[in-house]
Amino acid sequence: MTKQQFLEHLEKGLKSKHVSEVSDIIEDYRVYFDEQLTLGKKEEDIALSLGDLESIMDDYSEYSKGSRKHWFDLVAISFLAIPLLIMNYGVLITFGASSLAFWGGAIYYLFGLDSLAFMPMIPLVPKIGFILVLLSAAMFMFSLSVRFYGILKSMTKQYLVKQAIRIGEFPQKDMYQKIFKYSGLLTVGLAIIGYFLAVIVAKDFQFWHVWEWFE
Template identity: 25%
Template sequence: MNKQAYLNALQDALDRHHVPDAQDILAEYEQHFAFKLADGYTEEEVAARLARPQDIAAQYAPGHPREPRRGMGALRATLWVATGLFSLVWLTCYAFAIALFAAAAAAAVISFCLLTGLGLYGLIPGMPYAGAVPLALCLLCLAALLTVAALWFFAATTQNVRVNARWRRNALAESPLPPLPWYPPFAPEARRALRGLALLAAMGFCITFVIGYIVLALHAGALEFWHVWRWFETARGV
């Protein structure tokens, strides 16, 4: 085998092993030939003294240093199956997100009823309108808070489904992709808007709750105003 034949065989072998920077490696061996030829060896002698092209290419193969992975086979397979079963948990997470949305909607409806004085099948207890307004605002804030929580939880669940899928793919794949972050991928503006809304709603909730309580307590002339207006007794039909 002369120099060109050896280098061609080496290139083929490197390509078969998907070795990156093959040209750089070939240049190194070309230089090896150049030095040896300058020392008076023939191309055939140099090629004969070099290790076989496929052996050299195998040493460059990118899969080479990742051998410990194979030893973990059983553990990985177990985890793979376990995370597959765990995927069912995402359904529960989505159900919880839907429950949060429903709670937000309920709070908004009650708030609307309080503002408009709508009885809604007698479920809304009677109270002076001056107290109903702050309570309605309070529930509106709660609805906003729950909506933000539901949105975040929904996005976080979706993202974690992806994280899990990526991990499961990497566990089997030869060339792993980078792992994903667990937190929801909101754009910076969206994240700022959601955080601002949540903070505002939380503050509004606290302030209107206190105001509503004070107004109702003053109207009833008692701290436990719900006893004065018999809110819970009528519900039991007493």
């Protein structure tokens, strides 16, 4: 098979298989033929050394399909992943803001501040319980933020590097796991104790009415 016959058959076959960038592929083979001809080889021998035309066309066809599938998968995963990541980063900000709010509330009551009209007044004894609840809740939300950040960091890295995303268990430092576990239990326990302290002092199960929180 001559150079011209080889290139014509290859071009026709690639187009029939809907391979992209056919002209560039043909030009590469044309350059290869010219280089080999300058070395004194015959066109028939060069064509024979390149292998079976059908195999060459099949290889390019599979590669082209794989490239199209890759881009389709990338667009599809981006369509789902980007809104999911944005939403979850919003949740992370909410967790962090909640932790700061609990810290702020604890400091407000701890130092006996009364400059904010929307903050309810609490008698001294139950106030101590509420301060402890706020502090433990702040620690819980902080550890939850760290835990959630680790998950989001892993998900973001997967998307940027592998164009994939997975939700599952991710390794956490033992210290943060303990803070998350014990601060959560402590918050629930202190909240129950704080409620009953408030009930005892106010002598009413709906103590917030007695102290006119929502008046």
